[in-house]
Amino acid sequence: xxxxxxxxxxxxxxxxxxxxxxxxxxxxxxxxxxxxxxxxxxxxxxxxxxxxxxxxxxxxxxxxxxxxxxxxxxxxxxxxxxxxxxxxxxxxxxxxxxxxxxxxxxxxxxxxxxxxxxxxxxxxxxxxxxxxxxxxxxxxxxxxxxxxxxxxxxxxxxxxxxxxxxxxxxxxxxxxxxxxxxxxxxxxxxxxxxxxxxxxxxxxxxxxxxxxxxxxxxxxxxxxxxxxxx
Amino acid sequence: xxxxxxxxxxxxxxxxxxxxxxxxxxxxxxxxxxxxxxxxxxxxxxxxxxxxxxxxxxxxxxxxxxxxxxxxxxxxxxxxxxxxxxxxxxxxxxxxxxxxxxxxxxxxxxxxxxxxxxxxxxxxxxxxxxxxxxxxxxxxxxxxxxxxxxxxxxxxxxxxxxxxxxxxxxxxxxxxxxxxxxxxxxxxxxxxxxxxxxxxxxxxxxxxxxxxxxxxxxxxxxxxxxxxxx
Numbered sequence: 001x002x003x004x005x006x007x008x009x010x011x012x013x014x015x016x017x018x019x020x021x022x023x024x025x026x027x028x029x030x031x032x033x034x035x036x037x038x039x040x041x042x043x044x045x046x047x048x049x050x051x052x053x054x055x056x057x058x059x060x061x062x063x064x065x066x067x068x069x070x071x072x073x074x075x076x077x078x079x080x081x082x083x084x085x086x087x088x089x090x091x092x093x094x095x096x097x098x099x100x101x102x103x104x105x106x107x108x109x110x111x112x113x114x115x116x117x118x119x120x121x122x123x124x125x126x127x128x129x130x131x132x133x134x135x136x137x138x139x140x141x142x143x144x145x146x147x148x149x150x151x152x153x154x155x156x157x158x159x160x161x162x163x164x165x166x167x168x169x170x171x172x173x174x175x176x177x178x179x180x181x182x183x184x185x186x187x188x189x190x191x192x193x194x195x196x197x198x199x200x201x202x203x204x205x206x207x208x209x210x211x212x213x214x215x216x217x218x219x220x221x222x223x224x225x226x227x228x229x230x
Numbered sequence: 231x232x233x234x235x236x237x238x239x240x241x242x243x244x245x246x247x248x249x250x251x252x253x254x255x256x257x258x259x260x261x262x263x264x265x266x267x268x269x270x271x272x273x274x275x276x277x278x279x280x281x282x283x284x285x286x287x288x289x290x291x292x293x294x295x296x297x298x299x300x301x302x303x304x305x306x307x308x309x310x311x312x313x314x315x316x317x318x319x320x321x322x323x324x325x326x327x328x329x330x331x332x333x334x335x336x337x338x339x340x341x342x343x344x345x346x347x348x349x350x351x352x353x354x355x356x357x358x359x360x361x362x363x364x365x366x367x368x369x370x371x372x373x374x375x376x377x378x379x380x381x382x383x384x385x386x387x388x389x390x391x392x393x394x395x396x397x398x399x400x401x402x403x404x405x406x407x408x409x410x411x412x413x414x415x416x417x418x419x420x421x422x423x424x425x426x427x428x429x430x431x432x433x434x435x436x437x438x439x440x441x442x443x444x445x446x447x448x449x450x451x452x453x454x455x456x457x458x459x460x
Binding site: 107 | 268270298334348349350358359387
């Protein structure tokens with residue numbers, strides 16, 4: 001096997017000598033000093049991927065938003081809060097052989113974030129939040145003109161038409177792979193221990209059976225090792 | 231002392247036989263199945279208050295939003311997510327001798343919450359969130375016409391003009407006491423272990439020194455016991 005050959009050549013696992021950046025967790029986008037917009041990402045899948053890559057010998061930079069899931073040992077943790085900070089952290093950690101964008105990055109941030117806490121207006125007027133689109137980390141890395149990582153993997157958390165949305169996302173972003181899943185509340189995947197994913201590559205679509213997030217991570221890490229070995 | 235007299239009469243502490251409802255933590259207001267609006271409340275102060283009231287012998291109903299702080303043992307925990315759910319849980323737990331509204335309840339919820347995940351529009355159009363005011367739990371309980379709890383305590387987390395805002399809040403809501411603090415990021419209070427509060431009552435204002443949140447809770451619980459003993 002290719003993997004075993006490399007493992008024996010480098011001594012430390014098939015990803016020894018490789019640098020992989022993994023983004024994980026939610027981002028928090030401030031509304032005012034006490035309020036923010038968040039998302040339900042637990043950061044479990046991202047943490048498991050970082051762990052699995054580390055276990056195959058990679059040097060892992062783990063760029064994580066605010067998450068209750070502890071990061072694995074033996075990876076370099078860069079803690080961020082907002083999407084802008086996450087992009088900066090990823091760019092600061094380059095160059096890398098692969099970037100795995102598992103974070104649930106906020107698509108928008110609040111344009112008119114307030115320095116003071118928003119107050120209820122006695123007149124009953126409701127505040128209006130204006131949004132501005134966040135930079136797209138996956139697209140930015142995928143479309144780098146120089147020193148692009150050889151493998152850029154995005155995630156697509158969908159609640160309907162998973163495959164169609166994921167295929168469109170892969171084409172639109174210019175990434176190599178998309179790991180797609182259905183995060184509708186009834187699946188129990190968001191915040192849960194299991195995941196059921198589709199892997200979309202240039203070669204087509206694979207449907208993986210529902211399994212522990214740690215096992216999804218190990219399978220994905222092995223596939224990453226194979227891809228980087230080609 | 232009054233407290234000790236009651237303690238000896240009831241055997242179990244000055245709040246024995248009393249029912250106190252404590253709300254705690256943030257609320258999460260959904261935007262779509264994966265996004266929500268949250269606030270930075272850690273729920274620590276509320277959990278400490280519930281613990282201190284329990285220690286004085288009260289039967290405590292602890293109505294908590296999503297919080298990383300574990301609830302104290304020996305209280306009845308009612309876990310909720312949104313402000314509407316929190317109001318329902320408080321009303322469902324009545325009657326009570328006192329209600330301590332320590333939760334950081336969202337003032338607004340999203341009127342047009344989406345059943346499917348919001349997508350970035352390829353045209354670059356930004357979604358608009360419309361807000362509707364949440365019911366005001368503190369005002370609702372404070373202004374009950376029948377069986378109003380004898381003591382209703384609100385919290386005011388401010389980032390400027392703390393005393394003026396807190397006094398205005400007490401008058402507006404109709405609650406008996408306001409525990410006010412400055413949660414500007416530079417104070418380190420939000421999410422931290424310490425708190426520095428003002429207690430605003432009908433008698434005036436007391437400035438408590440900065441102390442552990444657990445000590446704020448014990449002092450407040452003693453004051454609650456005294457008030458209910460009158």
